[in-house]
Amino acid sequence: MTAPPADLETPCLLLDRARLERNCARMKAKMATLGLALRPHIKTAKCVEVAALACDAGRRLTVSTIAEARFFAARGFANIVYAVGLVPAKVGPLREIALDNGARIAGIVDTAAAAEAVAAAAAAMDFELPLYIEIDTGDGRGGVLPDAPELEAIAAILATCDGVAPAGVLTHAGQSYRCHGVDEVRAVAETERDGVTAAAARLRAAGFACPEVSAGSTPTATHAESGDGLTEMRPGVYVFGDLDQMALGSCRYDDIAVTVLASVIGHNRQQGHLLIDAGGLALSKDISAGEFLDRVGYGWLADIDSDRAAPIENLYVAGVSQEHGIVRGKDGGAVDFDRYPVGSRLRVIPNHVCMTAAAYDRYHVLTGNSVETWSRAVGWY
Amino acid sequence: MTAPPADLETPCLLLDRARLERNCARMKAKMATLGLALRPHIKTAKCVEVAALACDAGRRLTVSTIAEARFFAARGFANIVYAVGLVPAKVGPLREIALDNGARIAGIVDTAAAAEAVAAAAAAMDFELPLYIEIDTGDGRGGVLPDAPELEAIAAILATCDGVAPAGVLTHAGQSYRCHGVDEVRAVAETERDGVTAAAARLRAAGFACPEVSAGSTPTATHAESGDGLTEMRPGVYVFGDLDQMALGSCRYDDIAVTVLASVIGHNRQQGHLLIDAGGLALSKDISAGEFLDRVGYGWLADIDSDRAAPIENLYVAGVSQEHGIVRGKDGGAVDFDRYPVGSRLRVIPNHVCMTAAAYDRYHVLTGNSVETWSRAVGWY
Numbered sequence: 152m153t154a155p156p157a158d159l160e161t162p163c164l165l166l167d168r169a170r171l172e173r174n175c176a177r178m179k180a181k182m183a184t185l186g187l188a189l190r191p192h193i194k195t196a197k198c199v200e201v202a203a204l205a206c207d208a209g210r211r212l213t214v215s216t217i218a219e220a221r222f223f224a225a226r227g228f229a230n231i232v233y234a235v236g237l238v239p240a241k242v243g244p245l246r247e248i249a250l251d252n253g254a255r256i257a258g259i260v261d262t263a264a265a266a267e268a269v270a271a272a273a274a275a276m277d278f279e280l281p282l283y284i285e286i287d288t289g290d291g292r293g294g295v296l297p298d299a300p301e302l303e304a305i306a307a308i309l310a311t312c313d314g315v316a317p318a319g320v321l322t323h324a325g326q327s328y329r330c331h332g333v334d335e336v337r338a339v340a341e342t343e344r345d346g347v348t349a350a351a352a353r354l355r356a357a358g359f360a361c362p363e364v365s366a367g368s369t370p371t372a373t374h375a376e377s378g379d380g381l382t383e384m385r386p387g388v389y390v391f392g393d394l395d396q397m398a399l400g401s402c403r404y405d406d407i408a409v410t411v412l413a414s415v416i417g418h419n420r421q422q423g424h425l426l427i428d429a430g431g432l433a434l435s436k437d438i439s440a441g442e443f444l445d446r447v448g449y450g451w452l453a454d455i456d457s458d459r460a461a462p463i464e465n466l467y468v469a470g471v472s473q474e475h476g477i478v479r480g481k482d483g484g485a486v487d488f489d490r491y492p493v494g495s496r497l498r499v500i501p502n503h504v505c506m507t508a509a510a511y512d513r514y515h516v517l518t519g520n521s522v523e524t525w526s527r528a529v530g531w532y
Numbered sequence: 533m534t535a536p537p538a539d540l541e542t543p544c545l546l547l548d549r550a551r552l553e554r555n556c557a558r559m560k561a562k563m564a565t566l567g568l569a570l571r572p573h574i575k576t577a578k579c580v581e582v583a584a585l586a587c588d589a590g591r592r593l594t595v596s597t598i599a600e601a602r603f604f605a606a607r608g609f610a611n612i613v614y615a616v617g618l619v620p621a622k623v624g625p626l627r628e629i630a631l632d633n634g635a636r637i638a639g640i641v642d643t644a645a646a647a648e649a650v651a652a653a654a655a656a657m658d659f660e661l662p663l664y665i666e667i668d669t670g671d672g673r674g675g676v677l678p679d680a681p682e683l684e685a686i687a688a689i690l691a692t693c694d695g696v697a698p699a700g701v702l703t704h705a706g707q708s709y710r711c712h713g714v715d716e717v718r719a720v721a722e723t724e725r726d727g728v729t730a731a732a733a734r735l736r737a738a739g740f741a742c743p744e745v746s747a748g749s750t751p752t753a754t755h756a757e758s759g760d761g762l763t764e765m766r767p768g769v770y771v772f773g774d775l776d777q778m779a780l781g782s783c784r785y786d787d788i789a790v791t792v793l794a795s796v797i798g799h800n801r802q803q804g805h806l807l808i809d810a811g812g813l814a815l816s817k818d819i820s821a822g823e824f825l826d827r828v829g830y831g832w833l834a835d836i837d838s839d840r841a842a843p844i845e846n847l848y849v850a851g852v853s854q855e856h857g858i859v860r861g862k863d864g865g866a867v868d869f870d871r872y873p874v875g876s877r878l879r880v881i882p883n884h885v886c887m888t889a890a891a892y893d894r895y896h897v898l899t900g901n902s903v904e905t906w907s908r909a910v911g912w913y
């Protein structure tokens with residue numbers, strides 16, 4: 152990796168194309184090995200060029216906002232799952248996006264009440280929306296338990312009501328983000344697969360159609376040892392990687408493809424810290440990797456012109472305010488002010504790249520010595 | 533306050549105009565009482581309609597990004613301070629904005645090295661930039677201490693180098709955000725004023741010009757008992773208020789003017805929580821008010837059609853993922869699922885509105901029964 156051009160304005164997002172391509176190829180190969188379709192969750196990247204690299208021939212995508220559904224459907228991604236619990240008010244926008252682009256856009260529900268309300272809204276528009284039943288395989292956020300009585304009640308609504316059609320079952324074992332070590336992640340991957348395939352089997356045994364059996368998060372997709380009974384997986388953050396995923400064992404440090412380019416804007420020798428122009432907005436206030444790694448704060452640091460084989464060992468972003476990042480030495484170590492003069496630039500390695508990237512409307516994509524700009528689909532509508 | 537229109541898409545930002553106007557009027561009156569100019573920090577609102585209500589006749593503004601400087605200078609705000617440590621790479625954009633709009637845009641520096649580098653960059657463009665010297669009055673983020681030898685060294689550069697001119701001294705007592713109670717805030721306001729006026733006195737005694745003596749944060753501006761020796765104050769978040777400012781005593785609950793409108797998207801009766809479509813992006817991951825208040829999490833909740841004389845007592849946003857908020861009962865209390873059906877809407881009262889608003893490009897402004905849209909100047913350039 153060469154240094155980014157000197158005229159890039161800071162803070163900005165850098166994306167290393169070679170690493171991105173390697174990450175995408177690795178997950179495609181993994182899904183091929185498991186015999187599963189890949190439906191990347193594009194909430195991380197929100198970028199059509201990344202989606203094109205990430206998708207297999209099926210060009211399936213998972214999205215988290217109406218804005219993403221609209222953006223990708225208009226750009227030739229015609230098989231989309233909006234994987235946030237659907238409510239009647241969002242049926243109209245999804246219908247419009249589907250019809251305008253000849254796309255199949257499916258939603259998810261996890262209660263009979265939601266399924267009925269969505270069905271009524273869609274039927275009133277003379278539209279039919281495919282719906283997955285969300286299954287809780289241990290995360291405890293949304294979804295019905297595989298053995299809950301409500302599972303069949305929802306399936307009955309999808310099978311019989313106008314306005315909806317059964318798409319299958321879907322789960323996200325978000326507890327994989329709380330694992331310590333690859334063995335725990337592997338166990339969660341099995342729990343995820345067991346739960347969602349059990350739900351599918353139960354539906355089929357009761358005579359309901361269950362075309363898709365969808366699972367996956369970046370940790371579980373990376374470490375799953377079997378895809379039996381599944382049809383697809385939906386990892387997202389693997390395209391970029393971050394400190395969180397590194398700590399979970401989903402990537403190595405030198406797989407991390409997105410960094411924040413920042414300028415040193417101050418030397419506070421009295422307090423012993425550098426100030427950079429990447430603060431709480433540019434980095435986000437996500438400190439999730441701190442659960443796994445010592446002295447992460449709001450991110451690690453790297454020199455701009457290194458190959459980033461290693462981060463700058465003794466520095467981290469210890470604090471943020473809106474537009475200021477405070478860079479301190481780890482464990483009270485001194486900052487080498489002369490090495491980082493005011494106006495010099497650093498990269499920040501993010502904790503959780505989904506949150507960090509959210510503040511930006513574009514990537515500066517580095518390929519060898521060239522830079523291009525890729526847009527992000529920001530906002531909700 | 534009446535309910536927002538049923539067709540507003542969620543999540544979105546609601547702004548109560550009556551409360552905004554009251555907050556702006558209160559701060560203008562306070563500054564008039566102290567005999568000070570008001571230079572609102574528009575990094576919170578990033579909105580020209582808010583700036584017009586917030587400014588006094590001098591139409592002075594403080595900004596935190598080049599994007600804000602550009603946006604406001606183009607809209608008739610011709611006296612701007614970019615209050616983040618200036619580096620040479622940002623001189624060009626500030627020059628262009630100043631010349632294109634006939635605006636005075638000043639920067640800040642806190643080291644002799646930065647002052648020299650900025651002077652050289654500006655002189656090379658045949659431009660002269662007014663610079664404040666940033667003073668550290670106890671926050672410990674940036675700034676020189678009032679009695680530091682470097683203060684006069686910086687002043688000498690501003691007095692003699694081409695490319696720069698002395699604008700005065702400026703401080704931000706950010707430690708006011710860590711106060712517990714109004715008495716502590718009052719003490720910090722005095723510390724802030726003492727420090728920055730001491731620096732001004734020292735410069736003047738040494739024969740340097742020091743036209744402006746600028747201080748202020750929302751807590752210190754709200755509770756300052758004297759403006760003696762100051763020329764202006766730069767509070768920002770007071771225009772909207774939030775739980776953080778309420779806890780600090782800078783506003784009352786019913787002064788809070790910005791809330792996030794969210795939809796209930798799930799009932800997890802097994803886990804005992806509601807899901808809403810406002811998660812870590814829509815609310816931010818700022819949990820600062822949790823230092824002062826029990827059970828704040830990522831925000832309190834209010835009914836959409838109440839006058840919000842009080843929040844919903846027993847609920848709060850206990851957790852977030854990217855697009856999901858998890859609403860739980862405080863202290864293990866039960867959620868009344870029937871009162872909040874899937875598809876119903878709630879307001880979230882933010883912890884720290886600067887961070888929460890950052891994800892949005894507009895406000896939906898409620899004035900009685902009408903709604904209009906005001907834009908935000910997002911991004912950095």
